[in-house]
Amino acid sequence: MIRGGFATSMSFEGKDMPRKGARVKISDVSDALGLTKSTVSRALNHYPDISETTRTRVQAMADKMGYRPLSHAQAIRTGLVKSLGLVIQMGDHDAQRPFLSTFLAGLSEGASAEGFTLTIATSNSEQATLNTFKSMIRDHKADGFILPRTMVDDPRIALLRAADVPFVLFGRVAGAADLPSYDIKGGAAMHEAVEHLSSLGHRQIGFINGGTQYSYAPTRADGFLRGMRDAGLSVNPALIAQDAVTIDQARAAADVMLAAPNPPTAIICAVDMAALGVYESAAACGLEIGTDLSVIGYDGIPEGAHVSPPLSTFAVDFKHAGLRLSNLLIRNIRGEKPTGLQETATAQFLRRGSTGPAPHSQTNSKGGNYESEL
Amino acid sequence: MIRGGFATSMSFEGKDMPRKGARVKISDVSDALGLTKSTVSRALNHYPDISETTRTRVQAMADKMGYRPLSHAQAIRTGLVKSLGLVIQMGDHDAQRPFLSTFLAGLSEGASAEGFTLTIATSNSEQATLNTFKSMIRDHKADGFILPRTMVDDPRIALLRAADVPFVLFGRVAGAADLPSYDIKGGAAMHEAVEHLSSLGHRQIGFINGGTQYSYAPTRADGFLRGMRDAGLSVNPALIAQDAVTIDQARAAADVMLAAPNPPTAIICAVDMAALGVYESAAACGLEIGTDLSVIGYDGIPEGAHVSPPLSTFAVDFKHAGLRLSNLLIRNIRGEKPTGLQETATAQFLRRGSTGPAPHSQTNSKGGNYESEL
DNA sequence: ATCGTTTCCGAAACCGGTTTCGGCAAGGGT
DNA sequence: ACCCTTGCCGAAACCGGTTTCGGAAACGAT
Structure with a gap:
């Protein structure tokens, strides 16, 4: 065992033994097997002109020696x-x-x-x-x-x-x-948001969209509009805002909506940050979120779980x-x-504290019954 | 101009002209100059055995042709x-x-x-x-x-x-x-925090440290302790907590402190997240931040500017x-x-709404006078 | 047995650079 | 005039892989 043969698989302990700490390169593997590096390369890359037996033999030796090709070395040829x-x-x-x-x-x-x-x-x-x-x-x-x-x-x-x-x-x-x-599918989420709010008795629903330059904006707006139509609700253009992606932008948009002739009892936001802006606007107006005004966000940012009341939102698994x-x-x-x-x-709806029955609602005031629809 | 000479510097328009869209490689540059690629390489890498005149000539041509060496191609030799x-x-x-x-x-x-x-x-x-x-x-x-x-x-x-x-x-x-x-220098920041609170009349100051496995923890604790000593304040071990890096962890720690025999009038947190936890604890105890309880954080997270009252903290320029x-x-x-x-x-102190004069303070109750010290 | 296919591997070129080595020509000293 | 440097560049090896090409051996068919 100590005096091994001169051509055994142990031969890489000889003078060509790789120095401690040095990378094992493809020639080390081919030398150990008595093959050429071209054969080893083709074997490892599953070329069809390599026999299955040598392919497995090469693979085993490569694994045993811990050979890993240098990605930037292959890059120069493979691109x-x-x-x-x-x-x-x-x-x-x-x-x-x-x-x-x-x-x-x-x-x-x-x-x-x-x-x-x-x-x-x-x-x-x-x-x-x-x-x-x-x-x-x-x-x-x-x-x-x-x-x-x-x-x-x-x-x-x-x-x-x-x-x-x-x-x-x-x-x-x-x-x-x-x-x-x-x-x-943000559009489906907005649709579902309308559905949820409608089931809670809301009829005046506002929509604060995100940046119009992003492709998600028209999609979510479309989902909102389809949701309103499917719920048999009329859309009030004064309750639709665009381009609100920060707390401050959304707050300004909500300020306008809440001061409108027919203020919304619920606002759907295309992004959570906007929902947080609605919180601020509501606080300034003396409205309580979840009772006076329902809010639904989208994204599922961690902060949403810590605001008061916790934000109902659509969580995205990033x-x-x-x-x-x-x-x-x-x-x-x-x-x-x-x-x-x-x-x-699909974004997953997280029903939390920011959505509740519509105030002064003559319809069903106990929205919890509708959870099964979601 | 159309029938150019046969050996001018325009010669790379000949049959060896690089195809449109193809990368210009070092051999393209050397061919255009009538040099070898080894010379070009050494010229671009400031080898001392290249004359200054050819060096600038090579550099100019390389720039003109837009040559950029492929980093993974040089990597195989340079490492x-x-x-x-x-x-x-x-x-x-x-x-x-x-x-x-x-x-x-x-x-x-x-x-x-x-x-x-x-x-x-x-x-x-x-x-x-x-x-x-x-x-x-x-x-x-x-x-x-x-x-x-x-x-x-x-x-x-x-x-x-x-x-x-x-x-x-x-x-x-x-x-x-x-x-x-x-x-x-988080230690200096903690020291400054104590200084600030002390100048506001606080004498019972708590400290909620971050994760003890991190190297910043002992440093900030040391800064806090030095600050207390330099301010002539005694340290109450019951008002020191460790390992609070989340809102919930810090809330629990603050709950304990605020229920202690000698509750703190101010709490310094090693991280902003912990400060937010203190906010929650204070709210649960009916304490108002900034008046009943002062809080100072560290990190400068964006949320700190949006909580109520805005969090006084040390902003780090990440x-x-x-x-x-x-x-x-x-x-x-x-x-x-x-x-x-x-x-x-140095972390920059942002004095916001979460720090105010100590309640029932017999000392100076108008802390604003001390801002110049900061 | 002969010949044409396959199967399978070695040899060598190649990828785009870098680095070593050697030699030619100019310059300097005597 | 001769030799010895020095400056400067070309030739070629090299880095660690991949890919093309060609040929030997095994195989199959006649």
């Missing part, structure tokens, strides 16, 4: 750096901030499951974002990109399409059915979103057709 | 992938979440300023974090790492030291004066922290001695 790119645009509004960490967790998990890493960059403006994309594409820092917060006319899409670089959208965009995407997005992107990078790379998910 | 690694450990507590985006913005800006990118990964446990480090080191995914939330006995440090990989600490750790680090950390790390990667790679910064 794949095994990395997913994410450009985070700060500043327009903070709404994505609360979810960022869980979103990243999902992305990271999905990426590392396939041996990919996550390369991220930040930018302060749309122009800076596009420039960042250009330089990352030029230097091939990533094999594909995740595009958070899809916009209705998204310049990133044009850029990436022109550069012929794979990408996946977080949020669908009209007229681009051939693009990989993952989306939460970790799962990240997980799916990275998976879709990787499959797109590997050449799958975009048609099969489109997924949607 | 540098031009990337900074960040492993974010989720879950222990959410405190880092609110700052994550600005922190990343700083890191990204500092990295890209030197041509580096940011490679990030997430993990769910300490063990997973260490494993992630190991695999990222083994596969050389980054040239160095940023270690957020330094712990008192940090296993990441041992791991990275053993692997001989550059890294920089966010937060100092005792007994490791030879490591690159960036830190905010963007600047990220900026400096990436700079320090890059310089460490480039071989600078760790001794010169240590920086500290």
